[in-house]
Amino acid sequence: MTTRRLSAFLDALAAGRRPRPFQADPEDVEMLRVAIALRAARPGDSVPDENFVAELHQQLVDDLNPSEQTNIRPLKVHRGRVALVSVAAGLALVGGTFAVAETTNKSTAQQSATAVPQGQALRTASFQSPTGQIVGQIVLYHGHPSWVYMNVDLPHSNGPVKCELHLANGEVVAAGTVQLHDGSGEFSQSIHMDAGRARGATLYDPSGAVVASAIFI
Amino acid sequence: MFLAPKPPLTRVVDPSSASGEPDVTHLRVVDTDSYADWESVYRDNVERLYRLMYARVGNRADAEDLTSEVFRTALGPLRLASSKGEVRSYLLTTGQTVLASHWRRTLGAPVTTIDPESDMNSLAEPSGTEEPSDAPQRARKILAALPDRYRRILELRFLEACSIKEAAQAMEVSVSNAKVLQHRALRMAAKAGLEVEQ
Secondary structure, X not given: OOHHHHHHHHHHHHHOOOOOOOOOOHHHHHHHHHHHHHHHOOOOOOOOOHHHHHHHHHHHHHHHXXXXXXXXXXXXXXHHHHHHHHHHHHHHHHHHHHOOOOEEEEOOOOOOOOOOOOOOOEEEXXXXXXXXXXXXXXXXXXXXXXXXXXXXXXXXXXXXXXXXXXXXXXXXXXXXXXEEEOOEEEEEEEEOOOHHHEEEEEEEOOOOOEEEEEEOO | OOOOOOOOEEEEEOOXXXXXXXXXXXXEEOOOOEOOOHHHHHHHHHHHHHHHXXXXXXXXHHHHHHHHHHHHHHOOOOOOOOEHHHHHHHHXXXXXXXXXXXXXXXXXXXXXXXXXXXXXHHHHOOOOOOOOOOHHHHXXXXXXXXXXXXXXXXXXXXXXXXXXXXXXHHHOOOHHHHHHHHXXXXXXXXXXXXXXXX
């Protein structure tokens, strides 16, 4: 048990501060779940701050209407978004690497992924199992050609897992098959479609059962 | 994946007919339950989504960041032709992924989750209620399952925002003893909480 870090997390939670990350074990998680449930019942903080609502609105105006950006008000940049931009930059590098290989299929180390801002060439999503576990990531690169990359981590699974992409118009496109070795596998391939039209992806095992799905956001 | 909505079809009579009898009939798609623009989506859902995130993470800073992330990722690809229910479902599904990523980054495990189906009421309920609908009730259930001293330490810490030192003074125990009490109380409450949810 990570008692000291758990205590620090609880102290921050009780005081209304942002808690520091740590690697929680299952017993920590159960206790933290209770602490959060109790903290959420305290009156007051569950109402959003007016300044936050107004600032986020302005950020969305800037995001969605870049031509109307005034450059007068500095954007409030959170640590999480700095990390997001860093990851997106890393993924762009990965996207560039795709172009040198037609198709690869091998075991993998876990990759991190997150959403990239709209309008860029990369789109990412996390695969979630029906029980809510994150079991992999998928990245679409929109270019000439377009590419799909995915990694999947399904413990105790082996063999092929088929991936289908769901397009905005309701069409379904086969994106390829990931071969799992000791539960892990990754896959990349060029695809002849507009990657920007994809809304989601689903993974199926050989019996046709859904093992995970992802939504591009 | 979000399927296209099925809006009602309205019979429209061509007004140019001099006899008053309809000689041309069109079918026009009318959707009476959709948002006019992204700002309407934002105004209608920001407070509810924040409340939901706050209930899932228990602190304002993370709740604000996660709410921002949901809107900034969801609004761009959003199809405004979708019904309000579908838009809320889309926001919740985005929130589900955003929250899962948050816990993976911070604690390495999904401490809390969003279920787009069961949490739909959180976005559909009227805005302006003071608290998330089930938070006080759930807290009462958890606390009710504990012995007096365990209940008191958790009330002091998480409902009354006392530091561990203040809680120790209020209970007339040492700081070390208060920490032990808190730890045992949370462990027992965790078991009680699981039983409440089953």
